[in-house]
Amino acid sequence: MGIIGPFHIRFVNFIPTWSKLRAYFQGISFGGLGHNPLGALSVIALIFIPLIQGLTGLFIDDDIAFTGPLSKFISNDLVSTLSSIHRINSNLIYGVIGLHVVAILYYLIFKRKNLIKPMIDGDQLLSEEHFRKKIARTFTAIIQR
Numbered sequence: 377m378g379i380i381g382p383f384h385i386r387f388v389n390f391i392p393t394w395s396k397l398r399a400y401f402q403g404i405s406f407g408g409l410g411h412n413p414l415g416a417l418s419v420i421a422l423i424f425i426p427l428i429q430g431l432t433g434l435f436i437d438d439d440i441a442f443t444g445p446l447s448k449f450i451s452n453d454l455v456s457t458l459s460s461i462h463r464i465n466s467n468l469i470y471g472v473i474g475l476h477v478v479a480i481l482y483y484l485i486f487k488r489k490n491l492i493k494p495m496i497d498g499d500q501l502l503s504e505e506h507f508r509k510k511i512a513r514t515f516t517a518i519i520q521r
Contacts, residue, residue: 392416415479421472425465432462 392400392413400413411419434446436459447455483489 390416391420418472418476418479421468422476425468425472429462429465429469432458432465435459436462 390411396413397417410416434444435450435455436442436444437447437455438459450458480491483491
């Protein structure tokens with residue numbers, strides 16, 4: 377996931393640079409396929425926040441019912457710290473998921489762009505401009521061989 381595959385899936389092409397983020401927030405049209413720079417950050421959060429939740433969950437201990445399988449191997453202070461991170465992070469998960477759903481609904485209702493279908497099947501309809509650019513790149517590659 378994110379290492380090999382189509383252009384827009386690879387992390388090297390997916391993670392936005394500061395200049396792309398700045399331009400996006402200044403209202404300069406993104407105009408690309410795949411996630412806009414802010415959406416890319418959201419996806420990165422949707423990957424790493426559950427990862428943090430899972431890793432910290434291995435070490436938690438709430439002194440009542442739940443004890444992570446690795447909590448006995450670290451100090452009580454570190455268990456307490458990781459348990460706090462785990463508790464706070466659970467709210468972040470709900471926040472990021474909610475934000476993602478709101479963004480999808482915003483695009484669907486106000487921008488009339490269905491993002492649900494491309495998330496499911498991985499295919500996004502090209503605008504005429506993108507289609508022309510893709511055809512031009514393909515023919516240029518063929519001619520240069």
